[in-house]
Amino acid sequence: MATESAFIQPAVPRFDGYYDHWAMLMENFLRSKEYWIVVENGVFAAAKGALDRSILETIVNKDTSKSIWDSMKQKYQGTTRVKRAHLQALRKEYEIAHMKEGESVNEYIARVLVITNKMKANGEELKDVAVVEKILRSMTPKFNYVVCSIEESNDTRGWL
Helix, strand or coil, X not given: CHHHHHCCXXXXXXCCCCHHHHHHHHHHHHHHCCCHHHHHHCCECCCCCCCCHXXXXXXXXXXXXXXXXXXXXXXXXXXXXXXXXXXXXHHHHHXXXXXXXXXXXXXXXXXXXXXXXXXXXXXXXXXXXXXXXXXXXXXXXXXXHHHHHHHHHCCCCCCC
């Protein structure tokens, strides 16, 4: 009986509106099961799977798994222009981000990392050192002595 619990099946990734993240998880899942060829080549009569009915109902061509995948990619991944506009909005959010009064250091770092990870997912190349420097220069004044100490030590690498 103990061996049954050792082989827990991974859950099929559910689509939550964030195509790029879902597509990466789903592709990895399907490749691990050696089913990716189904998406690449397509099969007829797609089975019930990791899509909510409300999302599946918005897809016109449901003849094959490949057509469903391609429809989702076109609808949710967005065009290059849309991605560029989204990236511009993220850059602005990143640039104006400052630590709020009463916000903990961990909360602020997490907030900046969410923005930077979205930027990276949209093609932005950000070095960790640049992100650390951004965090340091945008902390509240009560952390000035800590920021000065870190900058004086000249060791912003490995901070994230």
